Amino acid sequence: MNASATTPPAIELKGISKAFGPVQANRDISLSVAPGTIHGIIGENGAGKSTLMSILYGFYRADAGEIWINGQRTEIHDSQDAIAAGIGMVFQHFKLVENFTVLENIILGAEGGGLLRPSLARARRTLEELSREYGLDVDPDALIEEIGVGMQQRVEILKSLYRHADILILDEPTGVLTPAEADQLFRILRRLREEGKTIILITHKLREIMDVTDTVSVMRRGQMTATVRTAETNPEQLAELMVGRKVLLRVDKAPARPGRPVLEIEGLRVRDDKGVERVKGIDLTVRAGEILGIAGVAGNGQSELLEVLGGMRPGAGTIRLNGAALPLHGRGADGQARRAAGIAHVPEDRQREGLIMEFHAWENVAFGYHHDPAYQRNALLMDNAAIRADTERKIEKFDIRPADPWLSARNFSGGNQQKIVVAREIERNPDLLLVGQPTRGVDIGAIEFIHKQIVALRDAGRAVLLVSVELEEILSLADRIAVMFDGRIMGERLPQETDEKELGLLMAGMSGEAA
């Protein structure tokens, strides 16, 4: 941290405000980031972090406020202005051309001439220098589609450095990385800091903030609520600043008392829409009264596993529920049949699967259970009044806000949308509950509540299969952990006998013995 009183801040935001219609995404935000530091911005989904960074990168124009870069008032109208001001951005979803090489991707948009060959030669030399200087190893001739996500992220960082960025913004950079890859990224970030770069790290993970940042700003509801030195704070305080009240970061639960097997999976194989085999023969058992957590980096077959169990996709192999085999394709294997068999499903993507966003809350409460006789008035008509009454009950019990059955799902916050899904599924008291990413994009307060509900179902003697890419969530919620990599189960561990490091190695495909 070489910021001194005489050097102006690398970035200074003064009174930034931005509204999207009625939504005040940013309200009078001021921020000062010293050069050569790693500055974390933490906040819940929808707190306005991404909007703020989009203003800094020129995607949005602020309604009010000023941006100062290195002591100079700077107008940023588009990303070209941002790049010219020395700002580089690494997005959560990479912007790379899959069938281009690393080198081609790096010069894309900065070719520097009409002819490709001399530009590529020049870029190759620059790239070698950059790689050496910052310890960023990449093969310039590898195709993007053939390298891993960690490597792809490095390409994104190199793209910014190639454009002479002195300020790097990383938006949720570890979402797709294994813990080991994340550690590697943090090493790169520290190296960049040593070389004098300024880094802004946007994340909702407290651990990352504590690990790598020098200072941290907390955003809540579009406002900057605090900026503190990382060394002088702790996760509990940050969580409280994010949510605005004290929160329980650990899941409070009694030891599990597993009973008879509820779900038995043998030799399950699943193909995705393109016909690629994503689940390559797995065996799993989930018992009554336990939560089995499936850990793994996104895209290693967990989604397909959930989809087969939930009746959204055909598969091959054997699945038994309470000892009875379930069909894996055809009419008897659809979502209706699964629900009838006693499987409830909180899907990974609540907006595309679990809810119809245009439907009212009460219509969504019947979603998937619209054949329930309690919801029918007679052979022809549905009993909408009964559904609404049921919705009122669930709104009350699960504290869904606003408490309005007529509101469209779209108009609830992420946490309350998820509560609608969780209420609908858990209140069916299923034998087996499938849960995918239960707290993705959900605010901390609602996370606490949803976790409690899942544990309560377990304590009632039901089986729960939990899929999450958040290792912390798996470690604190699951009673037993199976790690999935490339469509296979790499090993099973008990949460009290393992740690993030060991699970991380399994998630990266190293076998249990090597760990």
Place this chain on the structure above:
Amino acid sequence: MDKMPKWADVVLIPLISLLLATILSALVILGIGEDPIAAVKIMFDGALGSTYGWGYTLYYATNFMFTGLAVAVAFHARLFNIGGEGQAMLGGLGVAMACLYVPWPHWSIALLAAGVAAMLFGAAWAAIPAYLQARRGSHIVITTIMFNFIAAALLNYMLVNVMRPEGSMDPATERFPAAVHLPTLHELLAPLGIGFSKSAPANVSLLVAIAACVLVWALIWRTRLGYEIRAYGHSETGARYAGISPFRITMIAMLISGALAGLMAINNVMGEAERLVLNSTEGAGFIGIAVALMGRSHPFGVFLAALLFGFLFQGGAELALWSNIPRELIVVIQALVILFTGALDNMVRMPLERLFLALGNRRRDMGEGAPLPERKPTQPTE
């Protein structure tokens, strides 16, 4: 928070669109040196000024209700059925067969049978594109358009080679027997002591069309099938999650849609022409698309939009008759209304949404700070 109140979406946008279309039409009429006020007067007098005019307006509106509902039902399943024209033609074939080949004792039984035949034929014609979409992924817009041409060719063949009475030079069937004559509004209203033009073609089918509006409303918003159709229309992955079969919904929605389009034939073939002629549909299948768009795929909206287009059709015909405005220009005027109310929806919608947002903001700034909804603005970058 929705961007603007529902009433603005449902009422204001169609009205503004209509107003814009009217203004532009007036300019066009001025441009050829005619008087737009006089033209409007002719249209109103011709379409609504007499029971004769009303009889035609309602006759056209009946056609458009059927085809508009057909498009609307499919649209709820996010299927764009452009094939209403062909399905209505096939419906005509069904009506003609039912009326010509079976001796019916009374018009009411004949109407029932002809209606069923019309629906079956229309549904069958929609079933093939539906199957191709559901199983093979062939785009329903393309296939239904192609099926319109096939329907026209088929009808041509049937009328020229099969159903034409011997010795006739006219590619049409013979006249339906008198027993299947449907009561016109004149005959229906006379017992009530209400005088109605004798020569206007509006008939009992209008009541069937209104009943169809009510039934479609109940189907879409009150039945499980309607729930599934809407869910599938909003999100196919959501439907898969809920165990709603995309194949089943695609087939059923298109069958209902085709049946509704086919049912139009009880009005134009059985009620008006009383025989099957070439081009009996007169483009009503396509007007149905505009009617459904303007009616926001809601049966009540379809009802109102069908009345409007009925007015435009009848008023336009009168205009061609009583003014120097050439027939082609009247088609231009009708097309302008379709263009504005159907296709250029966003042109009116977006400024209006911005206006409502601005109004909403001002109101909020004066009041307390509203809690921030979670919904994130869409990142232009992702």
